[in-house]
Amino acid sequence: MEKKMEIETHWPAIKQLFKQAFGSSLHYAIASVNANGEPHITPIGSIILGQPGKAIYFERFPKQLPLNLQTNNKICVLAVNSSRWYWLKSLFAGKFANPPAIRLIGTAGKLRPATEQEITLWHRRVKPLRFTKGHALMWAGMSVVRELEFTHAEPIQIGKTTAANWQ
Numbered sequence: 401m402e403k404k405m406e407i408e409t410h411w412p413a414i415k416q417l418f419k420q421a422f423g424s425s426l427h428y429a430i431a432s433v434n435a436n437g438e439p440h441i442t443p444i445g446s447i448i449l450g451q452p453g454k455a456i457y458f459e460r461f462p463k464q465l466p467l468n469l470q471t472n473n474k475i476c477v478l479a480v481n482s483s484r485w486y487w488l489k490s491l492f493a494g495k496f497a498n499p500p501a502i503r504l505i506g507t508a509g510k511l512r513p514a515t516e517q518e519i520t521l522w523h524r525r526v527k528p529l530r531f532t533k534g535h536a537l538m539w540a541g542m543s544v545v546r547e548l549e550f551t552h553a554e555p556i557q558i559g560k561t562t563a564a565n566w567q
Contacts, residue, residue, distance in 0.1 A: 421479035432468035506550035
């Protein structure tokens, strides 16, 4: 069983890791379970962390995830810093200077209209890509969010290479 962490104590570091993960892969993974008990993973690029243990994501494209949440609202979000340079530096050093990944465990709430502040935060995140064709096709019109609440976090441990992380 993985080590459980206090969300509030580590929230600034968790937010930093989420920022690095998004910067290196442009998405996170949300695991859910369907009505038959089968696991399902959905890539989501719109998770925005707020106060400790709280987040939202814009729900526009997922099809299976909303169906799964109707029968079981428990979720697990995985964020991984996938930067090649970060991993190469860590492998050469034999240790990760910063945590490479984390799981946040919790529940998803009901779908609701996004606030103006949430929409502004989203537009700020995707602003560097505004010159692309995909920007308007994918991200214009993001208007509904689902709230996430996390009860605890589980650091990803990779033997001795991550032993000093999350102290």
